[in-house]
Amino acid sequence: MEFFLVSLLNGVSYGLLLFMLSSGLTLIFSMLGVLNFAHASFYMLGAYFGYQVSRAVGFWPALIVAPLLVGAIGAAVERYGLRRVHRFGHVPELLFTFGLAYLIEEVVHLIWGRIAVDYRIPPSLDFFAFEIFESQYPAYRVFMMAVSIAMLGGLYWMLTRTRIGLIIRAALTHADMVQALGHNVPRVFMLVFGSGCALAALAGVIGGNAFVTEPAMAAAVGSIVFVVIVVGGLGSLAGAFIASLAIGIIQTFAVALDWSLLDTFRDLGWNGDVALSIGAIKLSQFAPVLPYVLMVLILIFRPRGLLGRRDT
């Protein structure tokens, strides 16, 4: 029970972090029709900026400054890169963001080196929040969850209750009409792209020190985030939310469980003969593959994703 609760909490906090990435990616995808390959790179930039800024002026200012910086970079990328390449079609757009991801990783290599940087949890949050049965739960995880939930609540409020949210939602489906009504749709696109990047960067600032800040983090998270939005259904925010939590929880449990088919075979009374290599693999070893297997299963049995409106 104790193990179950702790893993569940860890899974939820990881899933919420994933959703901070996948929500921006989904919004950008449904608005611009571009799958931003560099989205996870902005997450990584957020973590590195957070590290650098928090070394200079502390963690709390970094929580604000780093996402703003990354958001500005993202807006500039949309304005001067994506918009230019848009006229060539979808494949060059995709290639552009792919090249950007490649370039950002190299910039990080050049500036911060190839090994992980020493980005730590701030001392003011480095304590245990509460006890679950016997084990203590770190406050930073609670803080992560609080920030993600606050952020997502803010996002929801902005999209559904404010004027700018109204324009964004209208531009999602009827960009030409919104333009005809006198709104600057390209600027709305730029803002959405920039805010999506800023959201990813915020996830980086709070996730970079909880996990590890290294140049490979973008590639590791990037493909998982893609899996999330395919599983959730392309363009569906609610679907992305469910898929983020599901994948976060599945992965956390799989890593934590030290169970293998072979154990089950033994429990069932089959001994010795079943020395299949598949049987001997621990579930924790299988953890990195699980999201992709889930994606393939979804593609076979429900191609539109969990809550997608059209087939993927």
Added chain:
Amino acid sequence: MKPGTSLIAAALALICLLALPYVFTQGFALSLLCQMGIATIFALSYNMLLGQTGLLSFGHAVYFGLGAFCAMHVLRWAGGTGIGGAWAVVLLPLIGGLGGLLAGLILGVVTTRRAGTIFAMISLGVGEMVASIAPMFPALFGGEAGLSANRVFGAPLFGITFGPQRQVYFLIVAWALVAAWGMRALTRTPLGRMANAVRDNPERAQFVGYNPQMVRLLMLALSGFFAGIAGGLSAINYEIVTGETLGANTSALVLLMAFIGGVGQFYGPIIGAVLVTFLQTALSQYTHAWLFYFGLFFLFMVLNAPGGIASLIQLHRDPWRQGLLRWIWPQYALAALPVALTLAGLIGVVELIYRIAGGVEAGETSWKLFGQAIDATRWQPWALALLLLAAGGAWLEKTWSGVAWQWQMVLLATARGNDR
């Protein structure tokens, strides 16, 4: 071109290919040539998807890698029993190809349902899946150390043992020619034509009575076949295959090759494969930041020449035939100096940043250039580099408008010449 000239050109190219290992006799150059040959097949197979079927794949390394592993297992088995000798090595890439074909057929059922962005994402996911499954089966994929074998065993074939690198080079050239011919021929079959139709307008292809998904699946499987041949050759060439071969880096590299070379022309990926392989080895000897320059070059191409180098060649071809390129050379010559200055400034800034940040060798902030010591902790080199970048960039922008204007003239004149 008259038919006679193209035959002579082909013969000349063949003689060049055969003479190359006798011109570049050093081991380094020879292994580079082998690498280029393998990369050429791989990039051409990639273009069957991107260029001909319009499928942007981020997981093509899977077919290359699985082909390489299939070939490696057969090589180990043949080496252990001594069956076939050099004959087995000659035919080994075919085994790799069959492995790639099978993988393409199985995985393609899932990935080719949709084209475009969705295919790109799914190919990435499937690629990652295969790459992350590999370490779990050390018996099949050799774990971290990979699988290795010896390519020299059994009876030689007409005195050829495939021990010396040069003999392997000839094997690679032979397979590259066969594979390139096969892929070229495929573009002219009904399947190749339908692939183009599915790329341009899947709906209409469906109206004509073809199943777009089936066309994509067949193209993916055949492309996997040729990628597997390249993988089999790499197993012979390096005598080792590791799980990393399946990973995202290999997929990214082949994408870069095909794109930089140009996906619109059949020969584009060949240029890309040769150039990228060369840059990879040449640039990495001079600077640790070579991947950065490489990424910058790629982005530059995406923004300015999405058709790759082949499209630039194609652009110059018609004016050249009409003798109109002499109008453009002076403009190019004028632009050369600002381009050089801008590049020098850019490289200076990047290298300075790199030294200051201490990327790999910490503590080394100065280096020698043309016998002059440069210290990145002082302000002078920074000022010089930034000045070069700014001034060169401004000058380039001015001269480039002249080039663009002259091009308009040339294109107009070419169009008139073509009409005549």
